[in-house]
Amino acid sequence: MKGALSMNDSWIDEELGRRLKIGGEGTPQLVRARVDETLAALPTKRRVFRKVGYATIAACVAFGGLIGVSVMNPDVARAVRSLPVIGSVFEMLGDDGIRQSGEAGLSSRGNVTAEDQGITMTITEVLYDGVRLSIGYVIEGGDDLRPERAEMYVNGKSVNFSSGERGNKVDEGVYAGLIDYKTTEMLPDQFILKLEYSRMEDWENKVDGNPKTTKGNWSFAIPVKKLTDGVYVHTFSGNDAPRIQSKDVTLTARKVTFSPATTSVEVDMIEPTDIAEVPFHQNLFQLFDDRGVLFQFTGSTSHSQSNNGDKVRLTEYSLEFAPIGRIPEYLIIRPISDSFETGKNEHTAPLNQQQLPITLSLGEAGKLTASRIEFAADETKLYYDIEGDNPYEQAYNVWLEDDSGNKYKGMMPQLIEAEPGRYRFVMKLPQIDAQKRLTLSTIETKAPEVDKQLELKIPIH
Structure with missing residues (x-):
């Protein structure tokens, strides 16, 4: 049902918006409205991951402030820089390692912006541990705008990298994303990383099947210090x-x-x-x-x-x-x-809080056991165990449905406990009336x- 999906998307948008919310009385109304709108309806696919071939480099993290090179409108700059984003893009889009590092304060506090051609890009968080360089960003100025590959320099020298990207678009022209860069050579423990983005891709407006591109200059100079504690x-x-x-x-x-x-x-x-x-x-x-x-x-x-x-x-x-x-x-x-394909078998069972735990058999994929559900004023938490050979993929393909046909799909499930053969997750879902009759649903995931x-x-x- 279209209405059912919008209900769920609205909650996800509000949650993302809360994490990336603009504050301050001086915030321009246009920017406030766009960021306060939805920060991305999470897609049904578990992630968008784009592999880029060897090109220029990156790997690093962050100490001190980040420096935007491009010039931008002062009002917009003040608004975007006011975003208290630490624990936001990383927390919403990152895997367990990125999310935990962000929550522990190991990532840099960015909020650096560059603007050109009416498009503003903000680097919100950066993390480098000697293995991966991860950058969180927000782009404002169009529907589903994403940066094309960057040119990168370490202390002025061009170096090689490969990269992967995932993200979510915002209804009112804001896109939040996370890029992992993998360097092909060793980097100094401390250096200046320069990123130059020269093209933005608009995936909402395609030409001959390809995203429409906008040429410009979005440049950042980032002081970097490798994370060494705990390595x-x-x-x-x-x-x-x-x-x-x-x-x-x-x-x-x-x-x-x-x-x-x-x-x-x-x-x-x-x-x-x-x-x-x-x-x-x-x-x-x-x-x-x-x-x-x-x-x-x-x-x-x-x-x-x-x-x-x-x-x-x-x-x-x-x-x-x-x-x-x-x-x-x-x-x-x-x-x-x-x-990365899922099976066609959908498994369901009535979810009665008084009758938990309940178990869904998933055939060769194992089984799912829901043990607890918590109803709150702003969200619902579902706790469940996955037993099988593909627990992380199976854990994502879980949702609730009420007797009116409304589906409630949550964000990336978080692993909270693991032992051989059994993995416990918690998934945050939108607020649900505790009096509703609910059904637990999942799609069987193929074992590798x-x-x-x-x-x-x-x-x-």
């Missing part, structure tokens, strides 16, 4: 490197990094060139700690090399997962193939194809 790096070399071979494929661990924001594992895969390369989005890995707990996959980069006539191909992977929070005795890496023959144990101590 532990373990490097392997030569015969000491953990490796496993299955048939003609060899997997070797090179480096493991633990930080408050990320667990990073670098591995090499050698395989015959006559084996077709698996599409990037399908060739993934699972990470388990020494207790057997599975950690959320958050992103990766890869680079393959082989010459004509070579019989083998080397692929270097840099894999990123949610932070573990401790240094385990060992890790286990397991290659999987995942198309696992290659246990290439399961690699990586000792840490």
Whole structure:
């Protein structure tokens, strides 16, 4: 139902707007209205992730203030800079590592703006831990405007990077997003990062199927200091490197990094060139700690090399997962193939607060058990466990529906407890009348194809 969806989207918008709300009596009414409107109806897909090939660089974080290079309207500048955004874009769009780092105050307090062609871009938060550079931003000036790839310089030198992006558009011309940049070379512990965006893409207005582009100059100079507290790096070399071979494929661990924001594992895969390369989005890995707990996959980069006539191909992977929070005795890496598709089977059950817990069987995907629901004046919290091989994907595909057909879909579920085979989440949903008759619903998520023959144990101590 169209009305039902708008009810749910309205709550999400209000929540995002509360986190990114403009304050101050001097705020221009136009900017106040646009930011106070909806900050993005979260899409039904779990994320928008755009991989950009190797280009220029970035990696860093933040100390001190950020400096916008472009000149902008003073009234708009004052309004945008008044955004108390810490814990906003990172909290709303980030994975567990980014969200936890933002909540712990490890990200920089940005609010730096640049304006050109009537489009204002604000960098709100920045985080760099030596593995990932994450930037939160807000763009005002059009419907679903997103920055195209940047030119980046470290201390004036152009360097290479790959990147991934996710975000949500705002009804009244505001788009909030998060970009993860992955550097291809080591960076200094402290430096000036310059970002230059020369094109904005309008995904609401397409020409021949492509987003309409606006050329301009949105530049930022950012003092950066690498986060070092809580970072532990373990490097392997030569015969000491953990490796496993299955048939003609060899997997070797090179480096493991633990930080408050990320667990990073670098591995090499050698395989015959006559084996077709698996599409990037399908060739993934699972990470388990020494207790057997599975950690959320958050992103990766890869680079393959082989010459004509070579019989083998080397692929270097840099894999990123949610932070573990401790240094385990060992890790286990397991290659999987995942198309990110959901099954067609929808499972439902009446949700009666007096009859909790209730369990939905998901066939081969495992099961979902709702244990508690909390009704408040401004939101509803649903607590549930996922048992199965794909808990993080399954946890996202959960919603409630009332007897009038209104659907209530929440934001990104937050992991609150994990043990081998069982993962407990809480999802924030819009305010729901506790007297309504509710139905718990989920769509079965396909389990990934696992290659246990290439399961690699990586000792840490």
